Amino acid sequence: MADLPSLWTHEPHRVLAFKPGDRVSDIDTHATPGFDGSKADAPALQAERNERFAQLQEMLYANGRAGDTRSVLLVLQGMDTAGKGGIVEHVVGAGSPMGIRYTSFGVPTAEERAHHYLWRIRNALPGPGLVGVFDRSHYEDVLVVRVRNLVPPDVWGARYDEINAFERELTEAGTTIVKVAMFVSLEEQKQRLAERLERPDKYWKYNPGDVDERALWPAYQEAYQAVLDKTSTEWAPWHVVPCDRKWYSRLAVTELLIETLKSLDLSWPPADFDVEAEKKRLAAS
């Protein structure tokens, strides 16, 4: 924990880890697990930790350029307004565009529907040295697809094992997967949607379909419970992040990324050339 700011009393990747038996209905979306600070502490701390993330992300990128095939994949799932976009902008955005590969997964296109549901996912995986970000992901295929009955139960029912096998394959190929389930309360969601309706600069984020989804909240809670129960594996565990306080969720995901990058035990790649000889050649050029 040497690198963890003192306002964290518990390591985020531990305190936020989904544990067998945890219930989605018990999540306190307003809580700030493991964090002993307040909103007033957040801006300075976030800026400092963004810097730390950026350093580690650059080091991962440098290693990728030097032949290391490892990568990191951040998977963001959550109901509308949970704050996925804010994580992308204020957390991942601290890295360099050079080393970040962002993909948003919306309603599948005709081309995507003509393929296996993992096809578009495979096409968006981060290459060596990159931090991939999935804004929604293959989990939509056991969330909205399940809740909306878009395929028969035996079809979506078979996907949990398939997803686990897929993620194991990714992990074995050198991708560390960071899965973040973002939970906001039904009431907080209402306030955030209302804000989008009050501000013309937010209209573009509003979709009338979001209100329809609210009526299906219990079914979504159940579908999220199944995701956490069935796909929180040793190689790709889920983290449950309370998101009613945006400042907390951003700090928390930042620490999850930092912890993940640190676990790769990176250092600057050594020179693959003779440094002293190059100095002479350069001086003579």
Added chain:
Amino acid sequence: MADLPSLWTHEPHRVLAFKPGDRVSDIDTHATPGFDGSKADAPALQAERNERFAQLQEMLYANGRAGDTRSVLLVLQGMDTAGKGGIVEHVVGAGSPMGIRYTSFGVPTAEERAHHYLWRIRNALPGPGLVGVFDRSHYEDVLVVRVRNLVPPDVWGARYDEINAFERELTEAGTTIVKVAMFVSLEEQKQRLAERLERPDKYWKYNPGDVDERALWPAYQEAYQAVLDKTSTEWAPWHVVPCDRKWYSRLAVTELLIETLKSLDLSWPPADFDVEAEKKRLAAS
């Protein structure tokens, strides 16, 4: 110029525009054209203008989501150490990963070589609402390819017209192209390469081939001159940015992007739903 900070005495997109007859050999790479401030002014101004760029970039993205098909493409060309990576990180990086599409073009892969040289370029074009960034580009096919005689002269010689036609097509399809030629002096390049050899955290950026390229400097100057002479078109003009002072080149490219986004005359997309009706539905949900 209402939006331009007062330290700029001339609009960057005008003062940096390549003009017929301009000579690459006359570029003062240490100059700060149009800017009346100093290095000390840069950090605060850069932070403020990054913010402005981020606002406009978000607005472009919002319009893209609402059906506007327009996009922006920043093309960065320059010799090694000119600072392309710094522009990506410190200028473009101020935008959201959601709305930025970054592509680096290195030595073509076997698959890329099997296709027309514009194939990989077409595959990397920004979609609606995005700001694309090319770190090197199709211009490599008339720069290194010309200098290194990788194809016969009649082949690269035909590419200038082809590139102009290609860029015209892009422009007509709604992509505003911002072409930036970054110029560093031979001496400044030596210092920057030397720094990479002094710092183990910079070894990964060093490539012994960069020293070999230095011997070809006059040929590259000539190739850049041809690019500027032949491909600075009305629809996709070149900007010539002196880059010996990194703080200046970053400020300048930031203004070029801001000016470009402003020229699109963007506003927040109107609601495509009945706002009052939605407020009622939301309240009842």
